[in-house]
Amino acid sequence: MxxxxxxxxxxxxxxxxxxxxxxxxxxxxxxxxxxxxxxxxxxxxxxxxxxxxxxxxxxxxxxxxxxxxxxxxxxxxxxxxxxxxxxxxxxxxxxxxxxxxxxxxxxxxxxxxxxxxxxRGHCRARVDAFHAAFAASTDSHALCLLAVRGAWQAKDAAMRLQAGEGALLRADGAAATLAFEPAGDAALCLCVTLDMEPGQ
The missing domain is CATH 2.60.120.10 (Jelly Rolls)
Structure with missing residues (x-):
């Protein structure tokens, strides 16, 4: 799924x-x-x-x-x-x-x-900053992408983010992996992974 x-x-x-x-x-x-x-x-x-x-x-x-x-x-x-x-x-x-x-x-x-x-004790976050192609998994509670500089295109999905745009994804069933590629030499994209702590 x-x-x-x-x-x-x-x-x-x-x-x-x-x-x-x-x-x-x-x-x-x-x-x-x-x-x-x-x-x-x-x-x-x-x-x-x-x-x-x-x-x-x-x-x-x-x-x-x-x-x-x-x-x-x-x-x-x-x-x-x-x-x-x-x-x-x-x-x-x-x-x-x-x-x-x-x-x-x-x-x-x-x-x-x-x-x-x-x-604290309910949720933890990881924040990654990417300047080159990267892949993000949707097996977490939620995933947030924010294009800071340049444009970012998902390889296998109809998603393209311009600077100042982003997307919030919440998993629905089986995890999927989204691969993104930048357009421009100074591209920067933030990826926030949000995971619930056990028992939450």
Whole structure:
């Protein structure tokens, strides 16, 4: 059995939600369970535009990963001193605990970042960045693809992703493997694999 039809999306078509502190906005790509809020989601995928220095709220019990999509980057400093990280390389994931609040300081103007949040003990995520042809299996709970640069064509499926477009797939029966090839020398595609923990 093939995977369920993909749910395509384009970042430009997702309405942004302004942050309460006015420092940026967020576009929510997908959340599980559907319509879950910030207190009860199992996983959440989003893109944030950070426009000025400011705080990031703590999310106790949440594991986070962030990937720079555009801009010079940002320094993330945990309020408890547990880490300080310069997020300055496009496509390079950085994983950290959401248990502590942190401060974000822009390195040179506004940035756009991809965010993955999973509830610890319920779900785990793997974020891979590809610059060349790759294959992704749909045997996980969910799979999300986001073309960051260039265009990406699935070899055996009618799926082509332009920069800023993506697709969310959830397995439906037997696993399938999707092979993608890039068009362009500077192509970049993010692939997020979401797996439920045993018992979930």
């Amino acid at each position: 093939s995977p369920a039809p993909s749910q395509p999306f384009a970042l430009a078509d997702i309405a942004p939600t302004r942050w309460k502190n006015g420092g940026g906005n967020t576009r929510e790509i997908a959340v599980w369970p559907p319509a879950a809020g910030m207190d009860d989601f199992i996983w959440r995928l989003s893109v944030a535009d950070i426009e000025r220095d400011g705080p990031f709220s703590a999310f106790p019990g949440i594991d986070r990963q962030i990937v720079l999509l555009d801009g010079a980057g940002v320094t993330l400093c945990a309020d408890d001193g547990s880490f300080s990280h310069r997020l300055e390389r496009v496509g390079e994931p950085f994983a950290f605990s959401g248990d502590t609040s942190l401060q974000a300081a822009l390195l040179g103007g506004a940035t756009r970042d991809f965010n993955v949040m999973t509830r």
